[in-house]
Amino acid sequence: MHAPTGRDLRLDFFRGIALWLIFLDHIPSNLVAWGTIRNYGFSDATEIFVFVSGYTAAFVYGKEMRERGFMIAGAHILRRAWQIYVAHVFLFAIYLAEISYVATSFENPLYAEEMNILDFLKQPDVTIVQALLLKFKPSNMDVLPLYIILLLLFPPILWLLQFRSSLALGASVLLYVLTWHFNWNMPSYPSGHWYFNPFAWQLLFVFGAWCALGGAQRLSRVSQSPVTVSIAAAYLLFAFVISLTWYLPGMSQYVPHWLEELIYPIDKVNLDVLRFAHFLALAVLTVRFVPRDWPLLKSWWAWPPIVCGQHSLEIFCLGVFLSFAAHFAMVEVSSAVWVQFVASGVGIVVMVAVAGLLGWYKRAEERSPGSRRRKAPDADLAGGEA
Amino acid sequence: MKTVAAALAGLSAALLALAGSMVAAEGQRCEVPDYLLFGNNELKHVTEAVKKDRRLTIAVVGTGSSILAGPDGPLSAYPARLEEALKRRLPSVAVKVVTLVRTRMSAEDLARGMAKLLVDEKPDLVIWQTGTLDAIRRIEPDDFRAALEEGVETLHKGGADVILMNMQYSPRTDIMIAPGPYADNMRVVAQQHEIPLFDRLAIMRHWSDTGAFDLYAAGKDNVLAHRVHDCIGRGIASMIIDAAHLRSVDPKAGQ
Numbered sequence: 241m242h243a244p245t246g247r248d249l250r251l252d253f254f255r256g257i258a259l260w261l262i263f264l265d266h267i268p269s270n271l272v273a274w275g276t277i278r279n280y281g282f283s284d285a286t287e288i289f290v291f292v293s294g295y296t297a298a299f300v301y302g303k304e305m306r307e308r309g310f311m312i313a314g315a316h317i318l319r320r321a322w323q324i325y326v327a328h329v330f331l332f333a334i335y336l337a338e339i340s341y342v343a344t345s346f347e348n349p350l351y352a353e354e355m356n357i358l359d360f361l362k363q364p365d366v367t368i369v370q371a372l373l374l375k376f377k378p379s380n381m382d383v384l385p386l387y388i389i390l391l392l393l394f395p396p397i398l399w400l401l402q403f404r405s406s407l408a409l410g411a412s413v414l415l416y417v418l419t420w421h422f423n424w425n426m427p428s429y430p431s432g433h434w435y436f437n438p439f440a441w442q443l444l445f446v447f448g449a450w451c452a453l454g455g456a457q458r459l460s461r462v463s464q465s466p467v468t469v470s471i472a473a474a475y476l477l478f479a480f481v482i483s484l485t486w487y488l489p490g491m492s493q494y495v496p497h498w499l500e501e502l503i504y505p506i507d508k509v510n511l512d513v514l515r516f517a518h519f520l521a522l523a524v525l526t527v528r529f530v531p532r533d534w535p536l537l538k539s540w541w542a543w544p545p546i547v548c549g550q551h552s553l554e555i556f557c558l559g560v561f562l563s564f565a566a567h568f569a570m571v572e573v574s575s576a577v578w579v580q581f582v583a584s585g586v587g588i589v590v591m592v593a594v595a596g597l598l599g600w601y602k603r604a605e606e607r608s609p610g611s612r613r614r615k616a617p618d619a620d621l622a623g624g625e626a
Numbered sequence: 627m628k629t630v631a632a633a634l635a636g637l638s639a640a641l642l643a644l645a646g647s648m649v650a651a652e653g654q655r656c657e658v659p660d661y662l663l664f665g666n667n668e669l670k671h672v673t674e675a676v677k678k679d680r681r682l683t684i685a686v687v688g689t690g691s692s693i694l695a696g697p698d699g700p701l702s703a704y705p706a707r708l709e710e711a712l713k714r715r716l717p718s719v720a721v722k723v724v725t726l727v728r729t730r731m732s733a734e735d736l737a738r739g740m741a742k743l744l745v746d747e748k749p750d751l752v753i754w755q756t757g758t759l760d761a762i763r764r765i766e767p768d769d770f771r772a773a774l775e776e777g778v779e780t781l782h783k784g785g786a787d788v789i790l791m792n793m794q795y796s797p798r799t800d801i802m803i804a805p806g807p808y809a810d811n812m813r814v815v816a817q818q819h820e821i822p823l824f825d826r827l828a829i830m831r832h833w834s835d836t837g838a839f840d841l842y843a844a845g846k847d848n849v850l851a852h853r854v855h856d857c858i859g860r861g862i863a864s865m866i867i868d869a870a871h872l873r874s875v876d877p878k879a880g881q
Contacts, residue, residue: 268800269831339802346798346844350851353690354796356730357762357803379764379804432766490661492817504814508807509767567801575797575834575842 249537249546250530255292256545256595259555260588261285266380266563269570271577272584279487281479282506282518286383290441291519293387293552294448301398302453314395321391327557328384332371335378338564370429377428380560382435389426389438390445397446401453409455412446415439420510433509440510444519456527469528472521479518544588547595554598555591562587655838656857658829663861664868667820669787672870675750681720682712684866685747685786687736688755690729691794694851700725702852705753707859715863715874724749732760733770737777744784752781753824753862755791757808764804771811778819788821789865795830797842822869824862830854 261276262285278284297317305313343358360367360376370376374385400408418424419440425433451459462468482503485492506512536542548555566583573579675682686692686705694703709723724747726739733756743752754777760770774790781788792812793805809827816823834841839854867874 266801269797269834335802342798342802347846348798348844348850349695349846349848350841350854351691351794351796351799352695353729353758354762354794354799354803356690356759357799359762379802428764430763432764432769435764493666500814500817504818505767505771505811564801571798571842 248532249542250526250532250534251292251295252546252549253537253542254288254526254545254549255296255552256547256549256555258285258288258292259548259552259559259591260545262289262383262556263559263563263587263591264584266560267566267570267580267584267587269575269580270566270584271580277522280483281476281522282483282512283515283522286436286508287444287511287515287519288522289383289552289556290386290390290444291448291523292549294390294445295452297391297394297445298398298401298449298452301394302402302449305398305402310395310399313398317391317394317398321388324384324388324391324553327553328374328381328388329372331381331384331557331560332378334561334564335381338568339378366429373429375427375429377435380563383556385434386436386438386441390442393442394445394449398449401446401449405450405453405455409446409450412443412450416443416511425509435509437510443511444516460527463524464528468524472524475517475521476525479514479521544592547599548591551595551598555595558591558594559587562590656833656860657836657838658832658861658864662825662829662832663865665822667816667822667869669751669789669822669866669870671750671785671787672866673872676716676719676870676872680718682716682722682751683747683749684708684712684721684723684751684753685743685749686723686725686727686753686755687739687743688725688727688753688791689731689736689759690727691758692725692727692755693729694848694855696848698848698852702848702855704855704858704862707856708753708862709859711860711863712866715867716872717875730759732763732765732773733757733777734765734773737773737780740777740780741784744781744786749786751787751789751866753789753791754778754781755826757805757812758793758803761793761803761805761808767807767811770808771815774812774815775819778815778821782819787870788819789824789862789869790816790821791824791862792827795827795834795841797834798844822865824865826858829858829861833857 261278264270264273265276265278265285267273273279276285301313301317304316339357340361343355343361346355367376374388377385397408397412400411416439419437424439425437426439428434447455456463482495485495503514506514508515537546566587569583570579672682686708692703692705693699700706703725705723705725709721712719712721712723726743726747728736728739736754736756740752743749756774757770778788778790790812792809796803805827809825813823813825830839830841833839833854839850841850841854843850866872
């Protein structure tokens with residue numbers, strides 16, 4: 241990547257794609273999700289999302305921190321964290337609505353045990369308070385709490401990145417290593433820990449931020465050398481072959497025992513090194529083969545993912561909501577394969593339409609004569625705020 | 627752009643609906659693809675018990691999804707169906723299936739009871755059904771895995787074979803319960819300890835996909851539950867006979 245001047249549409253493009261994939265992966269029993277990258281390697285759309293979010297956060301707030309100082313940029317970052325918190329609570333309300341509906345509409349003797357999920361409803365006092373404290377997180381609602389923590393801690397990290405970028409990245413790697421060594425994580429309710437361990441996943445976010453502030457350029461000689469590109473391609477191939485054994489059980493006998501011992505389990509909670517490496521390999525190949533001025537990025541075809549990537553928070557939340565709605569349709573209407581395809585397709589169209597509408601609002605507001613000329617960081621710039 | 631997308635979605639939907647209805651027509655049976663039932667992991671104690679003593683004692687350890695409610699529940703749940711299928715296919719063997727089900731128990735709770743189980747029942751084989759409650763409570767996957775390993779090692783030391791059984795495929799609740807990490811850990815533990823895994827999740831998913839059973843159905847009707855448990859019982863019987871290299875009278879009856 242070149243010096244961070246102007247917007248890099250590749251970021252918007254790939255974050256938009258990641259948002260679509262997260263939506264598809266969140267619909268349970270969805271055949272369309274077979275097409276998403278998590279089935280063909282170790283990492284999935286979450287890595288892309290967190291990395292690009294770190295990259296854009298540093299790009300947008302880094303510029304502001306240089307121009308307007310630590311306090312103003314820090315305050316804006318915290319405001320963003322607050323917005324995400326509100327969005328998370330909103331999604332939790334929708335989750336409660338769905339689970340309450342299931343509680344009253346579904347009674348099948350085969351699934352008496354699964355109905356224990358409703359235990360949470362029996363103590364709303366505890367459950368709701370724990371949800372507000374970000375300790376009770378229903379499935380599929382783990383990414384936003386991670387994002388909130390990452391942003392809350394971001395102002396000092398960003399400050400350090402500006403002046404001692406290698407030191408900041410080193411500290412991030414150190415925290416990651418210590419987390420693995422000492423099993424650090426944040427507690428969850430009713431048991432266990434955070435599904436996306438913030439102490440581990442911060443590495444990807446800070447690495448994204450570091451790349452945005454010139455790191456990618458410094459790395460480019462190494463990252464774009466033929467040797468690196470070949471290693472990345474070989475690693476992706478290796479991950480692909482291993483992932484095949486998950487779905488073609490006959491093949492798992494060809495994986496040597498020592499290799500299984502070595503690589504499993506591939507830990508998503510703590511951002512396994514294999515996952516991080518898989519993301520890096522994908523990034524190396526992407527930067528190598530998708531140039532910044534790739535003509536397709538300016539074309540009509542690339543607009544849907546780009547516009548989604550430019551409104552990532554709204555579209556992420558919408559995606560979670562739509563995955564609930566798609567699941568609801570599959571349960572109440574039909575689970576036939578065509579319903580899965582239609583629900584997936586309609587969901588993406590809705591995401592694109594809403595993103596387009598948000599972009600239109602923003603442009604209209606900026607153009608309206610009464611509006612003050614806002615100089616606050618542009619949420620859409622280079623892929624939106626954070 | 628939207629019209630193009632809609633047209634594409636409509637076209638693919640029509641094609642898939644056609645394919646789906648063709649698959650559904652051949653359903654209504656307990657058919658399970660071989661790769662889901664048969665693997666390389668052997669049940670050596672079972673082979674020995676059957677060949678030497680002509681008897682086989684199986685203990686099913688599990689939670690709420692190993693039983694069915696109602697007066698005919700105990701006879702219709704899969705442990706009883708398994709016993710019947712084995713007796714039918716191994717007529718010269720004294721088969722006994724005991725059930726030790728405790729509802730609302732995590733894998734760790736169940737693992738703690740394994741030593742006592744070995745003393746009380748002296749089973750040749752333990753079918754350990756677990757994972758559902760762990761997924762509901764979102765217990766730390768590492769802790770879940772450690773509990774599985776502890777339980778499996780206790781049973782192996784006590785001279786019993788083990789089959790792990792994962793959670794049910796439950797399409798109505800699967801947006802709230804994420805079985806993924808727990809099912810993965812069960813697969814890994816089964817692989818590393820070379821024990822068979824009865825992949826109930828994939829098997830029931832297969833029945834749902836082929837239209838053999840409508841697992842989205844709601845209602846108090848017991849018929850679906852009884853038929854699904856019957857098929858699970860037959861499936862485990864086939865798995866045991868294959869993994870222990872036993873000679874059965876009717877190899878197709880379990881399918």
